Amino acid sequence: MDKVRQALDRAREERAAVTAFGAQGVLVTDEPGVVSDRIEEAELSPPSPALARAFAVGAELLERNRVLPADDRSDAAQAFRMLRTQVLQRMREHGWRTLGIVSARSLDGKTTVAANLAVAISADPRHTAVLVDLDLHRPAVARLFGASGAEGIDEVLHERATLDSVMLRPTGLDRLRLLPAQDAGQRAMSGLVARPSCEALLAELKGRYTNRIIVVDMPPILDNDDALTLAPLCDCLLFVVSEGKTSRADVSRALTMLRAIPVLGTVLNNCSTLAPNKTVSYG
Numbered sequence: 001m002d003k004v005r006q007a008l009d010r011a012r013e014e015r016a017a018v019t020a021f022g023a024q025g026v027l028v029t030d031e032p033g034v035v036s037d038r039i040e041e042a043e044l045s046p047p048s049p050a051l052a053r054a055f056a057v058g059a060e061l062l063e064r065n066r067v068l069p070a071d072d073r074s075d076a077a078q079a080f081r082m083l084r085t086q087v088l089q090r091m092r093e094h095g096w097r098t099l100g101i102v103s104a105r106s107l108d109g110k111t112t113v114a115a116n117l118a119v120a121i122s123a124d125p126r127h128t129a130v131l132v133d134l135d136l137h138r139p140a141v142a143r144l145f146g147a148s149g150a151e152g153i154d155e156v157l158h159e160r161a162t163l164d165s166v167m168l169r170p171t172g173l174d175r176l177r178l179l180p181a182q183d184a185g186q187r188a189m190s191g192l193v194a195r196p197s198c199e200a201l202l203a204e205l206k207g208r209y210t211n212r213i214i215v216v217d218m219p220p221i222l223d224n225d226d227a228l229t230l231a232p233l234c235d236c237l238l239f240v241v242s243e244g245k246t247s248r249a250d251v252s253r254a255l256t257m258l259r260a261i262p263v264l265g266t267v268l269n270n271c272s273t274l275a276p277n278k279t280v281s282y283g
């Protein structure tokens with residue numbers, strides 16, 4: 001823990017908020033956000049439902065997969081809403097709308113954080129959110145929301161499907177859209193994110209609605225070069241660290257590799273010891 005903590009302290013000096021999402025589904029945040037009351041009228045309407053295919057999303061499945069409902073009253077959900085507010089403030093200041101969720105390795109909690117943050121963003125009436133699965137070697141968004149079997153973003157990158165035909169609208173989460181990826185095997189996914197169609201896809205997502213925040217579930221930074229290819233296509237990043245798993249060397253290496261792209265903050269996942277009296281439980 002000490003090593004990770006030292007690395008995080010250093011990251012914190014350089015960056016912004018540090019939020020921790022703890023071991024048994026617990027979460028702490030140490031820098032409460034301030035909610036802006038500036039609501040732009042043009043940004044209040046939800047996107048047209050006609051452009052996305054609706055699918056029923058089960059509350060139990062979401063709970064099992066640690067995705068908290070937008071109106072959840074738990075402290076954990078509240079902490080995600082605080083993280084959302086902090087992130088949105090920083091993004092608004094700079095006119096940024098594409099946020100990549102990154103970490104050094106797989107299984108650090110990127111998808112879990114990306115999904116919860118996208119849900120929390122979509123609950124802010126000033127915004128809509130699109131959760132885009134670009135961890136093509138280990139896609140997880142479809143499984144998390146129970147949308148398995150749906151055609152994926154990989155088909156759009158291969159230019160075999162349109163964005164609208166793969167965009168999903170989970171019922172009950174009206175301001176959230178999903179762009180899942182299919183698990184089509186390593187070879188099929190190789191080099192896909194480097195295609196011009198990937199940059200075009202992110203630009204199209206961003207161009208359609210000015211109030212839309214694009215949350216990209218990214219590949220791990222240190223496992224292959226996909227994340228480094230994708231990172232410059234994001235306006236900014238959020239860095240997930242898994243306590244007891246992510247080594248200090250990996251944190252430093254990953255942050256060094258990301259130097260050119262703004263990192264808004266660090267989410268400490270699987271946290272059991274940081275600020276224990278601030279640690280809160282689900283439910």
Ligand SMILES: Nc1ncnc2c1ncn2[C@@H]1O[C@H](COP(=O)(O)OP(=O)(O)O)[C@@H](O)[C@H]1O
Nearest residue numbers: 021022023024025106107108109110111112270
């Ligand atoms: N704070 C947490 N406590 C317990 N399990 C977690 C936590 N965060 C993530 N997990 C679980 O760990 C696994 C990996 O998380 P995931 O978000 O898929 O990581 P990544 O996207 O970085 O590979 C998943 O099964 C997820 O449910």
Ligand SMILES: [Mg+2]
Nearest residue numbers: 110111135140
């Ligand atoms: Mg993942």
